[in-house]
Amino acid sequence: MATRKKEATSFDTGVRQSNAVVLSVAQGLYTAAVAIDLTLTGLTGYQLAPDKSLATLPFALITVASAIATLFASLLMQKIGRRRGFVIGAATGALGGLVSVWAILQNDFWWFCLGTAAVGIFQAFAQYYRLAAADSVAPQQKAKAISMVLAGGVIAAILGPALAAWSKNLFPTLFAGSYLMVFLLGVGSILVLVFGFRDVEAEIIPADEAAVARSLTTVFRQPISLAALANNVIGGVVMMFVMTAAPLAAVANHHSIDDGANIIQWHLVGMFAPSFVAGHLIKRYGMPSVLFAGMLLSAACTFIASASSSLPAFYVALLCLGIGWNFMFVGGTALLASSHTPAERAKVQGVAELVRNIFTAAASLVAGPILERFGWVNLNLVNVPLLVVAAALTVFWMRTERSSERVVSDSPAASR
Incomplete structure (x- = not known):
């Protein structure tokens, strides 16, 4: 029995350590995707808007959708686990990229707004990557785990705008190819989270603590x-x-x-x-x-x-x-x-x-x-x-x- 307990503890520790690495990669993919949206959405909105005064609406919807979904994302992950929640967030972001591609090709402003709002929901879930890493380690290691996750954004901060510039002419319609990159980065996030991230067994909450x-x-x-x-x-x-x-x-x-x-x-x-x-x-x-x-x-x-x-x-x-x-x-x-x-x-x-x-x-x-x-x-x-x-x-x-x-x-x- 003691041996089994020791093996379980060793496995649990390994999962906790690997989760921070996985979340760092996921943070990089998410940051690159959002960087593309932040770089081009204002220009694309101006290109598609039926009334130019609405040009900044798609950009604003990224932040607004993220704010609205933030609390919901936390409560949902409490029920279904962070792994499933993070995958749902990444899938929503990938779908948002795909909707944006379609909207640009069809010259449809309102569908483009829906696509950027979906990326905002992706952002709402992804902002918990750092907290998930912090919650899985001892108190003295929390800052280090948070830093490791955020470090995943370094290359992405440069890669995102570079990808946006490289892919903007992939389709005959300007910028459609860039939002295809948002879709692919979202799919990459899904794969990393599905195959790499594991929900560490929840800490047992004493009945008296839960009650108070x-x-x-x-x-x-x-x-x-x-x-x-x-x-x-x-x-x-x-x-x-x-x-x-x-x-x-x-x-x-x-x-x-x-x-x-x-x-x-x-x-x-x-x-x-x-x-x-x-x-x-x-x-x-x-x-x-x-x-x-x-x-x-x-x-x-x-x-x-x-x-x-x-x-x-x-x-x-x-x-x-x-x-x-x-x-x-x-x-x-x-x-x-x-x-x-x-x-x-x-x-x-x-x-x-x-x-x-x-x-x-x-x-x-x-x-x-x-x-x-x-x-x-x-x-x-x-x-x-x-x-x-x-x-x-x-x-x-x-x-x-x-x-x-x-x-x-x-x-x-x-x-x-």
């Missing part, structure tokens, strides 16, 4: 939850706010459209490349140090962008922004994964991702009007008080953690 699962209000009032939300949400808002406006600001400052695209590609590398080291940095220097480094880099983006409108300033500012977002996002996700019990997981993670999606979607929608009315410098300065709030809530969590550690160390049981 806390309310969402109680969970999100915890200092660790507030710090997690602050870093995930504010980091995402600051990043989306500047990233959305940067190409427009670059062109307005007499740089070329290609320069604007290259700035964003450089920013995407900054978003994902630090994932190779973020987990190790957290282990070596501690979570607070990496979180504050992320906030300082995000603030550096603000001040560099405000100080100069030269092309090098755009590149450096957007690179700092990408790295800053990565540090805040990896750290915030690790805090979120440690803030709840297994019984509370689906609702807590679903609501946290919903909140993040709503705020980042709002940031992307208001960035253009704010840039138009108040200018590039003022748009960047808006981020400063947001980062101050993130820092304050992170300090609040740190002080609470230290107080708890002192109470434990001063207890009679600890002194024995």
